[in-house]
Amino acid sequence: MAESDHLRYTRIALNNGSGAIPALGFGTLIPDPIATRTATRAALEAGFRVIDTAERYRTEREVGEAMQEVFGGGKIKREDVFVITKLWNTNHRPERVKPAFEASLRKLQLGYVDLYLIHTPFAFQPGDEQDPRDANGNVIYDKGVKLLDTWKALEGLVDEGRCKAIGLSDIGLVQVKEVFDAARIKPAVVHVESHPYLPQWDLLDYCRKNGVVLQAFAALGHSSRPNLLEDPVITAIARRVNKTPAQVLLAWAIQRGTALLTTSKTPNRIKENFDVSTLPQDAMREISEGIKSQVRFNAVVETGVPGFIPKET
Numbered sequence: 001m002a003e004s005d006h007l008r009y010t011r012i013a014l015n016n017g018s019g020a021i022p023a024l025g026f027g028t029l030i031p032d033p034i035a036t037r038t039a040t041r042a043a044l045e046a047g048f049r050v051i052d053t054a055e056r057y058r059t060e061r062e063v064g065e066a067m068q069e070v071f072g073g074g075k076i077k078r079e080d081v082f083v084i085t086k087l088w089n090t091n092h093r094p095e096r097v098k099p100a101f102e103a104s105l106r107k108l109q110l111g112y113v114d115l116y117l118i119h120t121p122f123a124f125q126p127g128d129e130q131d132p133r134d135a136n137g138n139v140i141y142d143k144g145v146k147l148l149d150t151w152k153a154l155e156g157l158v159d160e161g162r163c164k165a166i167g168l169s170d171i172g173l174v175q176v177k178e179v180f181d182a183a184r185i186k187p188a189v190v191h192v193e194s195h196p197y198l199p200q201w202d203l204l205d206y207c208r209k210n211g212v213v214l215q216a217f218a219a220l221g222h223s224s225r226p227n228l229l230e231d232p233v234i235t236a237i238a239r240r241v242n243k244t245p246a247q248v249l250l251a252w253a254i255q256r257g258t259a260l261l262t263t264s265k266t267p268n269r270i271k272e273n274f275d276v277s278t279l280p281q282d283a284m285r286e287i288s289e290g291i292k293s294q295v296r297f298n299a300v301v302e303t304g305v306p307g308f309i310p311k312e313t
């Protein structure tokens with residue numbers, strides 16, 4: 001099964017008619033700006049056609065520069081790439097949404113994005129401080145805005161043709177349903193942590209039934225402990241099918257019907273991660289049914305505070 005097939009080119013249709021999202025995506029939550037730029041370029045050159053960034057990652061500028069370099073080379077065009085960015089928690093007030101979105105577009109050097117996500121359902125005190133804290137170090141939340149009001153402001157961006165689709169991130173099923181039921185423009189994508197230690201089957205089931213794409217981040221477990229890449233079920237399958245553990249995890253995510261994001265600063269790993277092939281059904285079953293560990297690596301969904309972004313000193 002080491003032969004290449006078409007799994008890497010899987011695309012999933014979006015429910016708003018704006019096209020399809022490639023399943024295999026590249027994320028740019030990389031703290032070092034030079035590494036972000038190099039990795040983004042390498043990912044596009046390796047074949048990735050989804051680039052995920054966020055206002056909060058502070059990587060939009062480097063991602064924009066890397067994309068301009070690649071587009072300038074002439075082989076890959078803007079419309080070939082599905083670009084995602086996210087509205088940060090401090091910009092949930094409806095009047096702050098458009099200025100935040102436009103600042104993201106400027107940094108990305110783009111006229112539109114393919115998908116704009118509300119980064120988390122938690123509104124923080126509005127302002128320029130991305131991590132507002134009180135004297136005791138507690139996050140200052142903003143009780144003056146509801147998620148649905150922020151969502152309506154995102155709908156306005158779609159109406160203006162500035163983003164092709166909108167979605168939610170770091171959110172649970174109950175809140176997804178609330179937004180979905182009330183929305184004029186339905187969420188096209190729900191972006192959450194997911195991998196065999198956190199398969200989120202209920203959310204995936206709801207998304208499937210309602211035509212929403214579930215996009216899994218930390219698809220390789222974010223190099224955290226316990227290390228998914230060393231899980232005995234994964235390593236045994238990797239040996240059997242002559243692929244690496246990372247390739248097994250990425251194939252599993254695509255074949256069970258999710259889109260995914262993976263990240264690497266390392267050129268060889270970026271190529272490896274694009275070189276996925278279809279797993280046999282028995283391997284799919286072993287992963288879905290045989291792995292019993294339950295681990296959430298990122299607690300952002302509980303507080304809105306990002307778990308993987310290093311704290312500024």
Ligand SMILES: NC(=O)c1ccc[n+]([C@@H]2O[C@H](COP(=O)([O-])OP(=O)(O)OC[C@H]3O[C@@H](n4cnc5c(N)ncnc54)[C@H](OP(=O)(O)O)[C@@H]3O)[C@@H](O)[C@H]2O)c1
Nearest residue numbers: 027028029217218219220221222223246262263264265266
């Ligand atoms: N909405 C949110 O709150 C949220 C939260 C987290 C992430 N995300 C998005 O999802 C993206 C992916 O998340 P993630 O960074 O957790 O992804 P991940 O792919 O699970 O983890 C990345 C880590 O895996 C390592 N790695 C990558 N490929 C490997 C391979 N083939 N073999 C061994 N190790 C490998 C990388 O190391 P090296 O870099 O050293 O190669 C890096 O440390 C992020 O960049 C971001 O865009 C969103």
